[in-house]
Amino acid sequence: MKAMRFHEFGSSEVLRYEEVDRPVPGAGQVLVRVAATSFNPVDDHIRAGVLAGMIPIALPYVPGIDLAGTVAELGEDVTGLETGDPVVAMLPLDSAGGAAEYALAPAGSLAPAPRTTGLADAAALPLTGLAAWQTAFELAELKPGQRVLVNGAGGAVGSLVVQLAVDAGARVTAVDAPQHADRLRGYGADRVLGPLDLAAGPAAADGPYEAVVNHVRLAPEELAQLTAYVADGGVAASSAGPVPEDTARGVRSASLWVRSDGAQLAELVTKLDAGTLGLHVAARRPVAELAAVHADAGAGKLPGKTVVLAP
Template sequence: MSTMKAVRFHCYGDSGVLVHEEAERPVPGPGQVLVRVAATSFNPVDATIRAGRLTEVFPVELPHVPGLDVAGTVAAFGPGVEGPRVGEAVVAFLPLDADGAAAEYALAPAASLAAAPRTLDLADAAALPAVGLTAWQALFEHAGLRAGQSVLVNGAGGAVGGYAVQLAAAAGARVTATAGARSADRVRGYGAERVAGYLDHTAPLADAVGGPFDAVLNLVATTPEESAALTGLVADGGIAVSATGPLPEDPARGVRAAALFTRSDAATGPRSVWCGAGAGGAHRAGGRGPVTGGGSSAEGDAEGRAAAPDAAPGRRTRRRARVPPPPPFGAPSVLTVRSCVRSPVGARPCARCRSQGWSGGGRRPRR
């Protein structure tokens, strides 16, 4: 039996349930591809799964490996798989009810794989799948956004919002965005024509952001009153798309509403999700650089640490947990994680490290 290093949880809970341990290396079955992981990244849904709040909808088998985003290279593939070659660099958003990519190897449905963008370091590309698919599906599948139309991205300072601004601008849409003061310049650089601060729902929203808009993309938790106000910014016949819960429709004006839940179908999405929109590629304002996932990287953080996750969604930038390849010559391989060096791999960390939120033991075995 081949083994690998992995971050797993054996019971539901906060980041303290994550342990760094030996696990059996998965073997690809029909329609599956084995990916040698270069990196994974944390999304709020990872914490939701780990906390056990999705068990009725997406039950997982314990122990479970988190990490829905993956970037890596094809190591092997199962029967019936055509297309990917061993060694090819790929990215994917993995199914919510299967083991993830916080490990040295991960299984991915062949249909979920897409070629990794060549404009990014492969490890950085792990920050793209979930945010890229979320932004694309919201704007172009649900909202049907076209060149020349107007869109409001409410909550553009986060990873999905930043990606949505770039994709919408690259598609020729007129973009208005809301973001905090620290994010405003960055969001403007992504291509937003107008950037407003956090919306004050005690005042008319149109005074702050203008409008009406052909589409409104909401990425912020809202009260029923705030949701209704956002729908009020949609032009007659337009659509309101929300990732945080449905916004109300307005049948009298022909305003539709859609609740967004991201599908893991990277391979069926347009290439522009990963490499830019349109033949020329999606660029930041002035054509300087490719579409990016936003947020900050956290090389060296454990998934559970980068996922410290007990923070409220929308107030954390995305961070990635890097998983390096095994060292040569049969040396003991370990994930690059923040873990307790006083405890063996797989054991709970000491009290001092637990107080800092670190993951399970990470003491290397002696040679």
């Protein structure tokens, strides 16, 4: 089968499109015929070796943490699935494998694919959806009626956090560049603001807020300024560096390390099919161009969430 792999850490140039053996599912595993994967920033970090100490991987490595496809073969002890079932999954970070014709997935990571979205586009959901779910409900513990500030709301994860928060009954202020404003209003945000002037303080952004969710890479001193945007007893949840706590005011901080969870992914699929959650796919590229996708991401040229189509 064809797969994109790298045999050493480095720039996007280490990615090679080559012929490899088709994997065989072991106990508790499922072989999936891949429809698509998608690009996530962590793919770039893994390839560059930046996360080698935190995520030990075996080389050669097939990137692609997101997976959408159909069940091709079941390993021993796998129940509840049949050959031909359309599925989605977030693959383990240390094994991945979505940028190929076939990929192995732990059975527990799989969820039924959405019925209302094309199978390839469903590859945009797993990692970003799980990151949004875990940020909103495990870290920020969002509740109905709370005022929530989502910084970086136009991005792949931030967009889903906005929608999950609105669906949970929170009152959302979405912060991002003006080109995202109409889409964010369409998601139900109460208020849409341009990039924060952190030095101006929370009052300038109608704060403080009971929960602040941050998806914008900020310098440590800027993250420290963001603490003031959290109301007494509130929480700052971030996927882009820790926001300092303020124990005197009871402000706590939580940082995201997303994990695969088939049950949570199934909940996200249900919301997608019910129309309370929407995916925004900015581009679709063939897996043979994955090196160019990585290069474009590194140069800041990706237009947004990019689905990578299997051979």
